[in-house]
Amino acid sequence: MKGKEELRNERFIRSKNELTNRSKEAFNESTDRPRQWARKKATESIEQSIREKLRSILDPEVGINILDLGLVRRVSANDEDIEIEMTLTSPGCPVGPLILQEVENAIKASWPEHDVLLSLTFDPPWSPERISPAGREALQI
Template sequence: MVTEEDVMEVLKKCYDPEIPINIVDLGLVYDVNVEGDRAHIKMTLTTPGCPMYAMILDNVRQKVESIDGIKKAEVELVWEPPWTPDRISKNE
């Protein structure tokens, strides 16, 4: 059975192309929910006008759907709460 932690580990392999920090440590992932073979990821971007948003969301979807046991990944883009640099992991 796939867990939220499994999804978060895979998401650490997704990067914002303009910032060399993965999206988890960057603080862009707000929530992950796994129900059976479906995963729902709630995330944001560093700016609402991010020109690379489609590429980032496709990368997230593809990486999560590559997990054995996940057939469908839904990525929900949210703007509340707004992202700030304070969300970057202290490990970075």
């Protein structure tokens, strides 16, 4: 049978270990925050750079870039992949395959270390409301 002193020491050691473990968890969490913030900022910067690159690709039928035309719905990036969700002005767009190939080529040329994942959706369908103010100005509408 353990004496009172031994039990007190065991409780003290257990409490000290629990505090140490909690302190380690809190420290790890606090040191992860700046890294997570930096990673998020880097991702946002890449995504913004991708958008700027997409701004250089023109829809040959309309003559304005695919970003201002509202064909790009979503851009996301991580350490390995770049995902771009797009639409076209119509499902039967005759230059659709050309635009998609230009997007893939431009992104791969600028970020060769990433896999480029393009997805095409028509839900909801494209409409002129998706054109940006800069696109409207370029089209004079």
